[in-house]
Every structure is written in structure tokens, then in C-alpha cells.
Amino acid sequence: MAKARKVLVYRHAAATRLTHWINVLAVSLLLMSGLQIFNAHPALYWGQKSHFAEPWVAMTAEQRGARTIGVTRIGSLTIETTGLFGYSGKPGAQEPRGFPAWTTLPSFRDLADGRRWHFFFAWLFVINGVVYWAMSLINGHARKDLLPTRTDLAPRNVWHEIVTHAKLRFPKGEEARRYNILQKGAYLAAAALLLPLMVGTGLTMSPGFDAGAPWLLDLFGGRQSARTIHFITASLVVAFIVVHLVMVVASGTWNNIRSMITGRYAIEVEGEPR
Amino acid sequence: MTGPTTDRRGWLKVAAASLGGLWLAACDKFATDPKTLKVLARAEGLTRRAQRLVVDRKALAREFSAADISPDFRANGSINPDDKDYRAHVAAGFADYRLVIDGLVERPLSLSLAELRAQPARTQITRHDCVEGWSSIGKWTGARLGPLLDQAGLKKTARYIVFHCADTLEQTLDSSGQYYESIDLVDAYHPQTILAYAMNDKVLPVAHGAPVRLRVERQLGYKQAKYVMRLEAVEDFTHMGRGNGGFWEDRGYEWYAGI
Numbered sequence: 029m030a031k032a033r034k035v036l037v038y039r040h041a042a043a044t045r046l047t048h049w050i051n052v053l054a055v056s057l058l059l060m061s062g063l064q065i066f067n068a069h070p071a072l073y074w075g076q077k078s079h080f081a082e083p084w085v086a087m088t089a090e091q092r093g094a095r096t097i098g099v100t101r102i103g104s105l106t107i108e109t110t111g112l113f114g115y116s117g118k119p120g121a122q123e124p125r126g127f128p129a130w131t132t133l134p135s136f137r138d139l140a141d142g143r144r145w146h147f148f149f150a151w152l153f154v155i156n157g158v159v160y161w162a163m164s165l166i167n168g169h170a171r172k173d174l175l176p177t178r179t180d181l182a183p184r185n186v187w188h189e190i191v192t193h194a195k196l197r198f199p200k201g202e203e204a205r206r207y208n209i210l211q212k213g214a215y216l217a218a219a220a221l222l223l224p225l226m227v228g229t230g231l232t233m234s235p236g237f238d239a240g241a242p243w244l245l246d247l248f249g250g251r252q253s254a255r256t257i258h259f260i261t262a263s264l265v266v267a268f269i270v271v272h273l274v275m276v277v278a279s280g281t282w283n284n285i286r287s288m289i290t291g292r293y294a295i296e297v298e299g300e301p302r
Numbered sequence: 303m304t305g306p307t308t309d310r311r312g313w314l315k316v317a318a319a320s321l322g323g324l325w326l327a328a329c330d331k332f333a334t335d336p337k338t339l340k341v342l343a344r345a346e347g348l349t350r351r352a353q354r355l356v357v358d359r360k361a362l363a364r365e366f367s368a369a370d371i372s373p374d375f376r377a378n379g380s381i382n383p384d385d386k387d388y389r390a391h392v393a394a395g396f397a398d399y400r401l402v403i404d405g406l407v408e409r410p411l412s413l414s415l416a417e418l419r420a421q422p423a424r425t426q427i428t429r430h431d432c433v434e435g436w437s438s439i440g441k442w443t444g445a446r447l448g449p450l451l452d453q454a455g456l457k458k459t460a461r462y463i464v465f466h467c468a469d470t471l472e473q474t475l476d477s478s479g480q481y482y483e484s485i486d487l488v489d490a491y492h493p494q495t496i497l498a499y500a501m502n503d504k505v506l507p508v509a510h511g512a513p514v515r516l517r518v519e520r521q522l523g524y525k526q527a528k529y530v531m532r533l534e535a536v537e538d539f540t541h542m543g544r545g546n547g548g549f550w551e552d553r554g555y556e557w558y559a560g561i
Contacts, residue, residue, distance in 0.1 A: 068434040069432070076429060129326060135326045138554075140554030140555045141554060143555070143556070147349060148345040234353070235429070236561060242364050255435060
């Protein structure tokens with residue numbers, strides 16, 4: 029049997045690579061400025077309006093004798109989260125705030141600047157997303173690489189992929205030329221579901237846009253529901269990023285990064301060089 | 303063996319903390335750099351134009367039913383101004399209050415509350431969206447701004463309506479802490495733009511801007527100027543306050559607060 033050797037295959041089109049990195053920039057800044065905006069009123073509600081006495085989620089600072097602690101409430105659940113949510117900061121300079129300083133842009137409380145960052149990069153994010161989808165439909169990325177085939181969706185295949193992913197064993201050879209079903213599922217869910225949901229719920233929070241598209245209020249169940257779904261979806265985006273980064277590292281950090289910069293991805297093939 | 307380990311841990315902690323601190327400081331320097339913010343602020347113009355393009359200028363903000371009215375409508379900003387003139391008005395039950403409409407108008411107006419209540423009015427149950435993120439729903443009754451401006455007769459050069467308020471929200475040496483706001487004529491003539499004197503079927507309370515507050519639905523809470531004393535039609539507002547068209551605008555918030 030011939031020894032495996034590495035060959036570089038062309039994996040990512042220029043449009044995919046460019047929009048990916050613009051997205052990295054936009055999403056990072058949107059998340060951090062978004063938490064700055066969230067911190068201006070660190071509570072979430074369901075419905076059209078706020079019910080101040082009974083938020084669904086709230087991060088507050090509370091007095092326990094001489095000590096101040098951070099408290100996070102989710103529904104009927106109450107958790108002490110001092111140092112992380114509700115009350116955080118350097119020793120001696122702790123303050124009541126939803127998310128801690130290292131997660132927000134700017135680090136200190138500044139809603140006005142947070143909004144500037146958020147809306148500027150929201151535009152970049154939307155334009156970039158439109159370019160990504162347009163190019164993916166034109167160059168076949170969506171159909172050839174992302175759309176699951178019948179074989180992909182066979183329960184045996186799905187189960188096989190789940191097991192090999194859990195063991196962090198990834199295909200290195202011919203199979204690595206294409207996305208497996210879990211990759212397809214994750215990328216499709218992020219690009220076709222999460223990202224549009226971020227934009228949709230974001231626009232529903234705009235009183236100006238609501239006047240022109242009141243159906244958004246019905247779709248998401250009101251402005252406060254939209255704000256809550258915006259937050260949940262952003263959390264799912266963070267979860268996606270975490271899993272994505274773990275998978276990048278587990279399946280070959282430099283190979284993956286190179287493929288997203290130059291487009292070339294190394295796979296192992298058997299046989300003598302031709 | 304514990305000594306060196308703790309030392310090393312301590313050192314690592316200090317290193318991590320200082321690196322973190324440096325990172326935050328670098329981020330903040332960049333995040334609050336005036337030139338950067340100026341570039342970012344250009345998105346506001348884009349947002350305003352895009353919204354004006356896709357939203358009909360007469361499109362109404364959603365109106366709700368009486369059952370939706372918030373029992374806990376939050377009062378924000380000034381909730382009980384201690385300005386001397388305003389206290390005198392409160393003490394007199396606003397008996398001497400006059401709403402002045404002047405500036406670039408043919409016929410300046412000065413209306414008592416009774417006269418204002420006799421103007422073409424509108425009642426609407428709408429959602430108030432604070433820039434902080436919360437919303438409350440309230441019922442507002444007030445004089446429609448459009449017909450009032452027609453009565454005063456706007457001059458051709460008038461482009462904005464500036465709302466001068468009775469409250470000082472921030473104590474400053476140059477009186478730039480006086481609350482004011484401004485809207486353009488698209489919003490001034492919008493059917494839901496009213497000078498509200500009643501809230502939830504009662505006389506407008508002090509906490510919510512007695513005797514008169516602006517309701518300019520389709521924009522955020524800070525545009526809904528409270529304690530309105532005078533409307534001034536202007537061509538340009540850059541000579542007022544710090545030049546950005548409103549108290550919060552002078553403190554970094556967008557003039558177009560539709561988002």
C-alpha cells in the first residue's frame with residue numbers, strides 16, 4: 029500500500045474567504061457593543077412591553093449584609109454571579125453592571141458610543157451577508173458545498189459523523205474534500221437562520237422600522253420579545269463560534285487557517301505522485 | 303515547594319491582569335477615539351435615509367388597546383425638575399403657563415393650556431421605547447403639531463422645530479444642561495406627532511413632563527421632550543446647545559433616533 033502524501037486542494041473561493049474575515053470583525057464588534065447596549069438595562073422581557081417587576085432575565089447587584097453580590101435571575105432560577113454578571117470589576121472598584129468590562133465595547137459604561145459601534149458594524153454585517161449569499165448562490169457554494177445530499181441525511185451517516193466528531197477524529201483523505209453533514213448543518217444554520225434572525229430581531233427593536241413593517245412585531249411577538257430573541261440568538265452565535273474554534277483547532281489549526289486565507293487545504297491521498 | 307508555585311501563580315495572575323488591563327485600555331482608546339467615532343457616526347445618516355426610503359412618511363407607529371397600557375410606565379431623565387420657574391408653574395397649577403411657538407413663523411403663537419386643549423387633538427395608545435432598551439405602553443392625548451404649525455405659518459426657510467424645555471438635566475456653567483430637542487418637518491407633520499397634555503386619560507403628571515410633552519412616535523424616548531415651554535422653527539440648530547440638536551445628541555446620541 030502506498031504511503032499517504034499531502035496535496036493541497038482548493039477549498040474556499042475568494043468571496044467565501046473575504047466575507048468570512050469581514051464577518052469575524054463585524055460579529056466580534058457587534059457582540060461586544062451589543063453587550064454594552066444590553067448593560068444599559070440588563071433585563072429581558074417577553075411581549076410588547078417591559079414588566080419591570082417580573083423580568084424573564086435580570087442581572088442585578090444586591091446587598092447581603094455588608095457585602096454586595098451580583099445576582100442573575102432566569103425565570104424562577106436565582107444564581108449568585110458576583111464578578112461575572114450583575115456586579116464585577118477590579119478589586120476595590122467593583123460596580124453594578126450586567127456583563128463585565130472585558131466583554132463590552134467600550135469597557136466602561138457608554139451607551140452612546142456602544143450604539144455607534146453597533147449600528148456601523150450592523151450595516152457592514154448586513155452588506156457582507158448579502159454579498160456572501162449572492163456569491164454563494166452564483167458560484168455554487170450554497171448548492172455544492174452547503175446543501176445536504178440524500179446520502180448526507182441518511183440516519184446512519186448522521187450518527188457516524190456524530191460519533192467520529194465526539195471522538196475528535198476527522199477525515200483526512202478524500203472525504204475531507206467536502207463538508208460532512210454536521211459541518212453543512214452548522215454552517216447552514218448559522219448563515220441561513222441565526223444571522224438573518226439577528227438582523228430581523230434587531231430591526232424589530234427600531235421604532236422607526238416598526239412603523240413601516242409592523243408585521244415584524246407580530247412575527248417576533250413584540251419589541252421586548254424581539255430584544256430577548258436578539259439576545260438568545262447572539263448567545264447561539266457565541267456557542268457556534270466556540271464549537272467552530274474548537275473544531276478548527278482539533279482538526280488542524282494551521283491547515284484550516286491557511287485554507288481560509290489562501291483557499292488551499294491539505295488532504296492526505298494515497299499513491300505515488302503523478 | 304509551595305513557595306515558588308504560589309509565586310509563579312501570583313506572577314502569572316499579575317501578568318494576565320496587566321495584559322488584560324492593557325488590552326482593555328487599548329480597546330477603549332480605540333473605541334472612544336473622536337476620529338473613529340466620527341466615521342462610525344456616518345452610519346446614522348445611512349440609517350435615517352434608509353428608513354425614510356422604506357418607511358412611508360405617513361406610516362403610523364403601532365397603536366395598542368387599552369388592555370396593553372403599562373401599569374408601571376417608567377419615568378426617566380428629569381422626573382421632578384427643581385428649576386425655579388418650573389416650580390412656580392407647578393405651585394400655580396400651570397395657570398400662567400403659555401406655550402410659545404415662534405422663530406421662523408409668520409404669526410408667533412402664545413397659547414394657554416385651555417387654548418391648547420381646544421386645538422385639533424389626537425389620542426393614541428403607543429409604545430415608548432427607551433434608548434436603554436425597555437418599553438412601556440401609554441395612552442396620550444394632545445394637540446396635533448401639524449395644524450398648530452400651519453396656524454403659526456412656517457416660513458419657507460424653516461427646516462426644524464426645536465423644543466425648549468423647562469428642566470435642567472445637568473448642571474453646567476454655560477446652561478448647556480437645559481433640555482432641548484429638535485425634529486425635522488417630516489416628523490413634525492406626522493399625524494401621530496402631538497403635544498400631549500394627558501396621559502392615560504388623566505392630566506399629564508409632572509414625572510412624565512407636565513404640562514406638555516412631545517410625542518414623536520417612531521423615535522426613541524429621548525426625543526419625547528418633556529416640560530415643553532417653547533417651540534422654535536429654525537433653519538439650522540448648530541448654534542444651539544453644543545450644536546447637535548438636543549440634550550442627548552450633545553452627549554453622543556444620534557439625532558435620528560428611529561433605531
